[in-house]
Amino acid sequence: METLENEKSQARAICLKNLSYRYPNAVEPSLKNINLDVEKGKFFLIMGSTGAGKTTLSLCLNGLIPQLLEGKLTGWVSVAGKDVGKTAVQSLSKVLGLVLQDPETQIIGRTVEEDTSFGPRNFLVPLEEIKQRVNQTLEKVRLQGYNDRLSEELSGGEKQRLAIAGVLVMEPEILVLDEPTSELDPVGRSEIYATLADLRRKKDLTIILVEHSSEELIYRADEVVVLNQGELVWRGVPSELFRNLPLLRQWGIKPLPVSQIGWDFYEKGWITLAEIPLDIPSAEGLIRELLPKYGRWQGHLQGQAQRQVQVPGQGFGAGQRKDGLFQQELDLSKKEIAVQIKDLNYQYNSDQTALRGINLMIEAGDFVALIGQNGAGKTTLAKHFNGLLKPTSGEVIIEGMNTLKYDTSDLSKTVGYVFQNPDHQIFSATVEKELEFGLKNAGFKGEEIKERVEQVLQYTGLERYRNVHPFSLGKGERQMIAVASILVLKPKVLIIDEPTTGSDWTGVQTMMALIRKLHTAGTTIIMISHDMDLVAQYAKRVIVLKEGGVLLDGTPKSVFSNEQILIDSAIVPPQLCRLSFQLEDILGREPFIESSEFTAMFESREQSGCL
Known part of the structure; x- marks a missing residue:
């Protein structure tokens, strides 16, 4: 029997037989009796709702489960003819590359080049070949010229491309990617998928991709596998799945x-x-x-x-701002101003200029989306709104407070900031304690803390997780916890950086419904997003950044009508x-x-x- 299985595995890139896995102390298994064969050179897309078992399955393919992560694994996994349970993770890395969901867990090097070269150096690849591979790989992921850039100064999307580069440079036979483009701009996503398709053609690369997005993949993937609550519930060609909208809704997949x-x-x-x-x-x-x-x-x-977008050469009338090529005409005299930015410039310690001459006004109660390619300056600009960054020159005034004169702790009572990665702001042992922390820090006491926590738990639907450790929950729930920990402070301005990254379609709708409810209640919303469908549907105003400056500013319909300008800025309407x-x-x-x-x-x- 074992000989037969080995012969079968030789003709397959991946073989899974009766695979089940339960995390330590978990009530239910994360994978339940999975049987799956993937032929060499095929492109498989794995989809399903948050918590379906997609990431767990990925970790089983390179041996992290069961060799490094504890728990109970039953069944059999073969990768490139190797029994995963009997092959060291280091040996498997020569044939299978895994790009994890969170890029920061894979970035080791101080600079982009140092990080990309880490793998080949460990396998004693000759120096000249390493240099050649690194430069070729960085070009494929649109990081050419970034060799000496400090990895800590990269944007979230740039870090994601760097993580992909670190795996591609190893030239594996099989590539497993867990939501590798969730933080990339639209053009960046397309470029990564085009790169994968090119590698597949030239090197017969087998690709296993876990992804929530579908538009760019529907004609690239050979098959789609859908997981639901740890079980393989559907397998077939993409066109059949994406024409069946009730099934998509049932499994939390965006149509x-x-x-x-x-x-x-x-x-x-x-x-x-x-x-x-x-x-x-x-x-x-x-x-x-x-x-x-x-x-x-x-x-x-x-x-x-x-x-509503100013066109070059037509001049600027009363009430118009002159901070970019295309500007929105707004009557700012009749409404309160939540955010005012005057001649803002910012340079990082490495002398990398991130923001250039920005002038903006955001009205109280507005819903603004900041969009632009990775590295355009969106997060850098947003971090000026709560004092996490201070202008190199110029001024940022929030609700009448000049951020140069106030600490982040003072500004946090007015401005709430939800980070791109929720794990950067979650650290308490339970959800309830996470919500209490900010209130205690802000000087609230006793009954008021209890009332606010109760109110926000109900408001966000987190009441059932009150006594649960945040890191035992999925990323969508952790993102909601991060939002809730800010909402207890009742900020007038809420900045939310990529609020739906890594969420299934159900989670996206839940999060956006909450944000819309906050906006309706009068909160000023500033949202950073690469999901243009969400921007078009929810935002009232869209500001496009490019190379640290404002390029477009107007209503969603007016901004998205400038198709070629957007595409030149790595944005697809x-x-x-x-x-x-x-x-x-x-x-x-x-x-x-x-x-x-x-x-x-x-x-x-x-x-x-x-x-």
């Missing part, structure tokens, strides 16, 4: 926006399941075909909204905006944002009297 339009048409009986579009060209063709039959769209948009550009002759130039706005163009046969 493609264009497929949502198609599903609406399918439910009306206008198209078959196989005709639901998976990309923009298919959706455009479908709408053009169906509009004469079922549409009641009256030509171009009536009274298209005037552009939301899928439905790009669809509207293709339908400009029907819709006019103003882009649509939600699928409901497209389907509103149509009416049922019953309404139109066709039946």
Whole structure:
């Protein structure tokens, strides 16, 4: 029997047989009787809700489970013909590279080059070959020229690309990536996936990718495997899964926006399941075909909204700011100002200039999204709002307080900051104690602490986790805990950096519903995000940063209408905006944002009297 299994494994990159695993002290196993064969050279996509077992499965493939992490493992795992249970992790690393979900757990070197060269140096690769490999790999992940950059000064997305580089430079046969692009800008995601596809073609690389995003992968992956509560519940080609929206919702997977339009048409009986579009060209063709039959769209948009983005050469009128190439015209005289930035410049200790001449005003009660490519200065700018960073020159005034004259502890009573990585601000033994900590530090006592904690636990849906250790929960829950620990202080301004990174679709909707509720209640929201669909759906104002300066500033619709400028800044407009550009002759130039706005163009046969 063992000989037969070994022969079988030789023809497969990965073989899993009856694999189950339970973490120490866990009530339920994280993996339950998984059977899966992956042929060499295949691209497998693993999807599922938070806590489904995706990361645990990844750790089983390179031997970290069971060799370094305790717990009970049963079943059999073979990688490149090697029995994982009997092969040292160091030996497995020559054939299988694993990119972890949190890039900071993999970054060791002081500089980008030092970190990327760490693996080859440990395997005694000749120096000249190491240099060649490092430079080629950094170019593939868009970090060329970063060799001497300090790793601690990289943005979250740049750290993620560095972690990928550290694995690619080892030239493994099998590559396992656990949400490797969650912190990358849209163009950066596409580039990483293109790099993986190129490596797969040239080197017959086997790829196992754990991911929540789907738009860039639907035509790249050979198969999709869906895990749910530790069980393998679905396996097949991507197109079948992404046309079945009820299944996606059931398993916490985000549907493609264009497929949502198609599903609406399918439910009306206008198209078959196989005709639901998976990309923009298919959706455009479908709408053009169906509009004469079922549409009641009256030509171009009536009274298209005037552009709210300043165009070079047209001058600046009263109330306009002159801090970039394209600016929003705002009447700032009638509303309170939450944030005012005057001629802000900032340089890191390494003399790397991060912000250049920024002038901005943010009104109280606004919902602002900061977007831009990795390293554009988004997080650096946001850290000036609560005094974590102080201007090299210029001023930042928050609710009337100049940050140069106030400590972060003083500003924290007005400005709440939720970090990109929630683990950077969680340290207490229970969720309840985590919420109490900030209040005690701020001088609150007794009954008021208890009342505020109770209120926020209910508000965020964390009441059932009151006595649970935060690090025993999934990343989505830890992100919510980080938000809750700020909300107990009742800040007037909430800065939230990538609030949905690593969350499944259900978690994304829960988090964004909370943020919208806070905004409705009057909190000023400043959100940093690479998810353009969320930005388009929730933000009232979008500020685009590029190379430390403001490039665009306006409403989501006006900003996303500048498609080429955004693409040049590594930003891809939301899928439905790009669809509207293709339908400009029907819709006019103003882009649509939600699928409901497209389907509103149509009416049922019953309404139109066709039946």
